[in-house]
Amino acid sequence: MTNESGSGEGQADPSLDTLMRERRQLINLGYRMLGSMGDAEDVVQETYARWYAMSPEKREAVESPGAWLTKVASRICLDLLGSARARRERYVGEWIPEPLPDRGEWLDGSSGGAADDPADRVTLDESVNMAFLVVLESMTPAERVAFILHDVFRYPFAEVAEIVGRTPAACRQLATSARRRVRSSHATSTPAPLSAEVVRDFKRAWEAKDIEALIGLLDPAATAVADGGGLVAAALEPVEGSEQIARYFIDLSDRVPEMTLQQRTVNGRPGLIVDLDGDTAAVLAFDVAADRVQRIWAVRNPEKLRPWTTPKST
Template sequence: MRDEATSTGNPEADRGVLLGLSYRLLGTLSDAEDAVQETYVRWYRMSPHQRQEVRSPRAWLIKTAGRIGLDMLTSARARRETYVGEWLPEPVPGDVPWNDIPGRADGEDPAVQLVQSESVSMALMVVLGTMTPAERVVFILHDVFGFTFPEVSEVVDRSPAACRQLATSARRRVRRERVGSTVAADAEEHSRIVRSFRRAWSAGDVAGLVQILDPQVTAVTDGGGVVSASIAPLRGAQDAAKFFVGALTRQPGLVIVEDQVNGQPGLVASHEGRVVAVVSLLVDGGRVVEAWAVRNPEKLVAWNHGE
């Protein structure tokens, strides 16, 4: 990462950057906010002289948030072993205002640019959740935020060579899960598929949904044991289509609209004025190959005006 201080000289100006980093690391806004708060506690716990000795406050803050995120990830893995059903990242509404990545040079490798552009997409967030804590921190700090492997090694307490291996392993996971298959040139097709999905779903058209879904599609729903959801992933177009259409029967009056989810077109379902589900789709070859539906109310707080 280029050695640079914050543009204003005020570390608080980097709160958005830290929130974006921490969300990518932890997968929920509440955990991300806790990590950012702890980062600033450690910054202000230093004496004024110690803070003045920090050449790049932004780099210090990001690396400290990375260490905190690593610790929180380790404990989160234990908590998720007792989670009821499938665990999905918390979906973020809108265009994700903290999606700008500091410190990257122009003219980066196209593959790196793709990772950056999709670094908060639900598709990549789901894959990040399959990584070990160390893999996830190394991948995000190096491939997304542009830290060098020697810099990352200070965060994860591994050698630069070990960090390079962790990054390679993480990239292999990303390629295997087809993240990045919907490149910028296919954004229009992605929007079209989302729109077609909404129309078929709203109409209760099982056959129409089956035509949109890949025959081997996987649909994952996250209810957290709080609301009804499929405990195991649904596999196959017919089963997935029936599940989505069944939601119309379970909650009559369900309203489904298109909206930005993690910076990409997605679907938001509301019942009696409250958001009850947020759906993200991964499109490949003109069909939906992965569908993720978050129903856990604790992960929909940001969609219900912070209630």
């Protein structure tokens, strides 16, 4: 493996540029596999650790470092998905995938400013909207890995089979089963401008404590789900029905009158953040069908909200 710039004494690993270019792909893969940026970053770190644990001769013998990295990262994700399911069964409240802000709004709490490394950002498309990620959570680990590799990243089933440890025909069946789950979820693809209008009206009605307006914006069979932890108390069980959800949000405003709302992009779709004393206390993702809200996901876990809060100056 050679570097086009040539070789020289003291030069960095000639494969480093190639490996670093793969990092963004691995982050994107890991986030979709696991629904967590922290877990995705851990997977990428472990993948690179395994690469450099090999002897230089073994690394040199790898024909496609990118393919090797993807295979290893996918296998790590497959292992983690099994243990993650057990952890999430013990989670306080519903487990909701980690929400991501728009690229221009990505904030790195450790550095105190906007992150410059594009590898730390996930490509925001329909495969990371919250409704889609929640459907992925319902899949078995093998279904999720086969579906993401083939349907999202376009890997042929022969390569997926090597990663999952099953035959290509079995992986095809896994992906088919996963597609059925996606179709049966009725995940919507309402145009963003219309969704933004509905979310904006929801924000205004919530701020005005206009319960009738809120009910009118919610599908009669709407569902609101919140995860555990955070500064704003929320129901640990899903709230169902337009009137019940509207009353819940009005009650929340009465109990936390100092909170403010901002409309922001959440996983590439219009959403809201709840600000409390300068901290992001919750991020709300919406699933909008036509002009009604079908589902709301409220993420309150502080570990998942770090990219959303601007570090305070000291």
